[in-house]
Amino acid sequence: MKEHIFFGLLLISLLGCKSDRSTEKMVHRVLQEAPLIDGHNDLLIHYIWCGECPRELDAYPLDTATSGHIDLPRLRKGGVGALLTNIFGRGRQMNEYLQGWDLIYRLAEKYPEDLQLTTSSKEVRQAMKEGRIGIIPSMEHTYHLVDDLGRLRTLYHLGLRSVILAYDTNNIADGAYDKPVHDGLSAYGKEMVLEMNRLGIIIDLSHITEKGMLDALEITTAPVIFSHANARALTDTQRNVSDKVLLKLKENGGVIMLTPVNYFTTQEAYDYFFVKMDSVRKVFDERYPDPDQMTDEEIERADEEWMAWESANPLPVVTVKDFADHFDYVKNLIGVDHIGIGSDFDGMTYLIEGMEDASAFPHILSELANRGWTESELKKVTQQNFLRVFEAVEQRAEELKRSTNPRTAKVPTQDVD
């Protein structure tokens, strides 16, 4: 009897190994045949906004291990084929913003074997076929697009292919964490959505309010994306996407690129940062209202108090399984054709366990495979759904460019923050 139990256990563990190996092989095949297109990253932060920034490309080389989430060896290990890369400057001035463009062009030139600036679905496919990682230029706000739509057109010519309409605070749309002033999209914001359709720029609805998402989905004539957001039904925050919006996204043919950001993945993590920690921070702010007036002793005491609070209230652990729950949820609600992955790497401090850097994409794919997701479903998630959207956006632009003139709306100055 004992032997039977022993052999039974052995058989189970051998089967376990076999299924682990076959899952691993399947995920490897998925990433070979359909390398992952990541919806969002902030790689440029290491040249523009770090402690020693601004700094040159040689001060943060990508061909060796970096201190951030992204470098070329880890992108390769993670099976990455293309990245929607956020282009930004040190400040809001256009000249500062253009320095971000200079950096991205120079990065692609510095690593010609590995990186390629790609501004069409065709170029993305070609780059991946030739073993390079495509960089699709994107923008995470619209500060630089105020004045008139000519700026949008100029940046399109530079290579801009995806734009988030506001970054948490109000701009041409109400920001997710601001007090709404436009009731969704401003009049100029609506014009911009239509001009993005005409040009062939992907509309990205991350970071704005639910009403803004619904407004944009109402008027766009091309599919949209959420480049980094999760399901609001599982983690209730404006940054995530409600069922109502997800159902509209399905009608629109767009994609939500789910994100491994700790506090958008579980309610416990969200409440930790935005309820529990916020209330403690308020107490500290009252006790120590002016840090400039504090003595060294007071600073030391405040640090100790803060660390004592943190060790008594540890950060909730969020796992790949929690992340996978968002994939299952969205798939059950609107289907696998509307799901991708957007990491937010290099823009985010609190990632989830098992998804800490660009080499970790196979982990979420393995978890999904273990939950019964098929090889063809995983390929949709890694690449095909996004490329379908990109192609539809390009095709719609071709039609509109033939039938309509460039829009000339100007923004009223009170329209932006």
Ligand SMILES: [Zn+2]
């Ligand atoms: Zn973001």
